[in-house]
Amino acid sequence: MSHHDARYVEIFNLIKAYPNPYGEAVRVVDGYDLVMRRGEFVSVIGHSGCGKSTVLTMVGGLNEISGGSIAVEGREIDGPGPDRAVVFQSPCLLPWMTAYDNVMLGVRKAYPHGTKHQRREIVEYYLNAVGLTHSRDKYPREMSGGMQQRVGIARAIALKPRMLLLDEPFGRLDSLTRMGLQDVILGILDRERITTMMVTHDVDEAIYMSDRVCMMTNGPKAHVGQLLDLPFERPRRREAVLEHPLYYDLRGALVSFLEQQDHRQEPQEAAEDTSSWDDTMHMVEAMAATQYTVPTPHLALESSPTQLVDAGV
Numbered sequence: 001m002s003h004h005d006a007r008y009v010e011i012f013n014l015i016k017a018y019p020n021p022y023g024e025a026v027r028v029v030d031g032y033d034l035v036m037r038r039g040e041f042v043s044v045i046g047h048s049g050c051g052k053s054t055v056l057t058m059v060g061g062l063n064e065i066s067g068g069s070i071a072v073e074g075r076e077i078d079g080p081g082p083d084r085a086v087v088f089q090s091p092c093l094l095p096w097m098t099a100y101d102n103v104m105l106g107v108r109k110a111y112p113h114g115t116k117h118q119r120r121e122i123v124e125y126y127l128n129a130v131g132l133t134h135s136r137d138k139y140p141r142e143m144s145g146g147m148q149q150r151v152g153i154a155r156a157i158a159l160k161p162r163m164l165l166l167d168e169p170f171g172r173l174d175s176l177t178r179m180g181l182q183d184v185i186l187g188i189l190d191r192e193r194i195t196t197m198m199v200t201h202d203v204d205e206a207i208y209m210s211d212r213v214c215m216m217t218n219g220p221k222a223h224v225g226q227l228l229d230l231p232f233e234r235p236r237r238r239e240a241v242l243e244h245p246l247y248y249d250l251r252g253a254l255v256s257f258l259e260q261q262d263h264r265q266e267p268q269e270a271a272e273d274t275s276s277w278d279d280t281m282h283m284v285e286a287m288a289a290t291q292y293t294v295p296t297p298h299l300a301l302e303s304s305p306t307q308l309v310d311a312g313v
């Protein structure tokens with residue numbers, strides 16, 4: 001493996017500061033470091049509001065960084081680009097276009113010089129990869145949430161990105177659809193070897209899909225708390241992972257990290273000056289004006305970590 005492949009993605013001392021209700025910059029993410037090798041799949045897990053999406057959108061170039069650096073294949077990123085495809089919880093399809101045309105959008109971008117025939121073949125290839133060959137002429141409103149997400153995934157992969165960035169891509173889906181789509185993505189990645197970063201709340205999903213899990217500390221000033229290596233072979237088989245002798249130890253390590261974060265002393269930030277009534281009112285007005293969401297780093301995980309086990313898989 002060349003030096004570039006071993007350090008394909010380099011995130012160094014990444015910082016993101018958002019303004020608080022007083023207009024002061026508060027570091028939500030501070031000192032986030034991560035190196036990914038080419039083709040690696042890293043899941044980012046942590047409590048709600050710790051800054052997972054913030055990190056992912058910064059890697060996607062959709063969210064400006066406040067400090068530090070992100071480099072892909074030795075080049076520092078500067079804004080969004082087709083080399084980093086992002087899939088969000090909701091797929092953002094164009095409602096007046098069929099599944100086929102939505103995927104064609106990606107293909108046109110990735111293969112500007114391809115012939116019509118070549119492009120058509122590529123769209124068909126990716127629709128087939130996500131199991132939508134027979135729904136190619138459906139409009140988003142005619143498709144279920146899971147089908148729409150498949151189109152979103154096909155469009156993202158059709159861009160031939162260096163990196164795939166997944167922000168809770170299965171968050172809105174029932175657990176069976178979710179498992180089906182996990183396998184769709186893993187199947188594509190086995191063929192394409194795209195370096196992938198995925199934000200998830202689901203411990204079992206992280207273990208099943210990833211090569212490593214990056215556990216983030218609670219914010220503010222969130223960073224990488226621990227990294228967990230997963231020993232499972234690829235292609236992955238769900239039963240083999242669940243029956244692996246280390247599965248419950250690895251799962252236990254993730255859950256206990258998250259529990260530790262629950263009990264961690266909350267850092268004293270910004271909340272010191274609210275003793276007088278005027279200041280409190282000032283804060284309430286500022287919050288109303290900016291629609292500021294109060295950080296909620298100590299909320300419990302949104303989805304049950306035992307989801308896959310409960311589903312009897």
Ligand SMILES: Nc1ncnc2c1ncn2[C@@H]1O[C@H](COP(=O)(O)OP(=O)(O)OP(=O)(O)O)[C@@H](O)[C@H]1O
Binds near residue numbers: 018046049054219
């Ligand atoms: N544009 C913004 N302006 C101010 N604060 C923000 C903004 N975007 C996010 N935040 C705050 O930054 C923190 C991190 O948000 P982020 O969405 O990255 O967390 P997350 O870990 O992805 O959360 P979740 O798991 O709930 O999706 C939160 O406290 C959030 O309120």
